Amino acid sequence: MTTMMSAALPATAVVHPVDPTGVMPRGLTDTDAERIAAAIAAARTESTRHVYAGVWSRWERWCAGRGVPVLPSDPLAVCAYLTEQAAAGRAMGTLDLICTVIRHVHLTCGLHNPADALAVRQVRRGLRRTYGSAPRRLARPLSVEEIRQIIHAIDRTTPIGIRDTAMILLGYASALRRSELVALTLSDIENKPAGIMLHIRRSKTDPEGHGAVVGVAHGQHAATDPVAALNAWREIRGAAPGPVFTRIWGSTISLQSLSGHVPARMLRARAEAAGLDGTRITAHSMRAGHATTAALAGVPLDRIAAQTRHKDLSVLVNRYIRPLEALATTSSKDLGL
Template sequence: MTDLLPVPAVSAPAPAVTADARPVHSAADFTLTPAARAALLDAMPASTRRAYERDWDRFAAWCAKNGRVAIPATPETVTSHVTDLTTTPSDTGRPLSPSSIERALAAIRTMHKLADVTAPETKAARKILDAYRERLALAKDPAARTRKADPATPDVLRAMLGTLNRDTLAGKRDAVILLLGYACATRVSELAALDLADVRITSDGLLVTAYRRKIKKFTEVAVPYGRVPATCPVRAVRDLVAAMAEAGRTAGPLLVRIDRHGRIAPPMTRGGRTIGDPQGRMTADAVADVVTKSAAAVVTKSANGVESKGLEGSWTGHSLRRGFATAARRSGAALEKIGRHGGWKDGSTALLGYIEESDRWTDNPVTGL
């Protein structure tokens, strides 16, 4: 893992000398061991590591170009870099969004901590960032707004399911992604991590053992049978498990790569080397793609009968998690039950935001004035 974020060697601060008999810290006390540094990197989600790597490479290149030291960086260097990010076009042809620059600041601070040096103070840099955010907002620039996935509520789910060919193994798998991801309110990484052994079919429904990354523990989620077979997650899982058993797969990942010929875990190579999980486990990005592609395949019809393809809005893997919270709240479920079912932390601001959006009409303070 450590080769993802190479950390320059930086000498530790000199230990303070005390006048009394208390032990005096040495340089080693201010230095992470290689094992501790690797463990910290491993604790970081892979997508975050990749993003931080890109942010750090950009910062280091900017420092080299402008004759500045990347680590330890001064507050003035960080402020100047942030100012440059707000005006210089990125790979998209536009300057980075405020949220991307916020992440870049986090990457710079993280790299300093991993190098056992004090992270630079960012107060001035954040003032520049706040001014940039306000400038975009006043200009009605969409970049000023935080991008959110639209919630995949039941009507949306039904439309997405209608795009699948559920007679095929891939169609059965994709139906499980949509229905189980929604019913368990999983993140795509949590959904991709499920094994066949993690999903038990009982007379009452499913018992799904999912590892919730944000709260760092396993939860057992109960999913009852649905009233409508076509949208029942229990039946969808049962169909997929039976089809995989028929194809010879009775253990390993629940969600696997399937090619257009219906082969499970077909070999993949790049540059002559075998890539991908050897058991064929789908990546979190591949799971999210199923949601995005299903939404793009939905055919809608306007009031005057004109057909168009693709649902309006932003549809990602997180749409399933948001859709569960929205629909559960609208059906009257209590906040704490929604949170515990979906593995949100107690008092989660993200969940509260979903609930507020769900309640904006049903619990509107203007009503009755």
């Protein structure tokens, strides 16, 4: 296998020797190979490569346990794995991801994609009809009242309390994704009289890094003002270049960036400490809460989409707007029950 091929594969993939010599075509150098490998690796984000590696590792273990080859994979083995995962309660999105990863590894290795087989396609169609394809555990949108309850329960005299307060209020007010929130650096913040401008260098819907600007206005209440909370954190964090939100060891504030999983764990823990049910509270609860609360307040859809940067307005309509309208327009309230 060439260096270029290995750059595109999960680290655990045991690759069929498509290119046993590993020799570059005549005229290309090792430097060319390294540059190409780096470009191939950059085609997917680090988080995506991590997810792919986890999915592939689980598929490898299943194949080893059943005594079936992993490369090339047998379409019927893929069918068996998908039906087993569906029976275990995995969502259709997870099954689709499994097929995506299996396809990616096989095509990268120059092998036929087993997920293209008619049997696999029919199994996937049957599972959608049997189990449904709607997401099963959407994040629960948090209301402003719930955010206020969470914030009031935080000890804002400690560095970690100041940091978490700023992260929650900024995440809610900006409607940033968790990956965007932890990727913010001090140089991405631009102070303005009316608030701050956040320069988002790269995002889920902007993998090529064209960039976007998100505005956050001053809050109406001192305790929940996202700009004031961020300024309080920046004051104790210091002006050293680097990520805005950093790890805290005891009472020591480091310059080490947070992983994308920290906002979810932190928010759930803070919500439960404030007396809320942590079920279905994730980092997305801040973004979803922003969209839902704005819709309830009568903010036009185009303004909400401009803030959340949803390219597909149907996502906003179907996930946030229509659920709100369901109780407002239901005819059941007119039945006299």
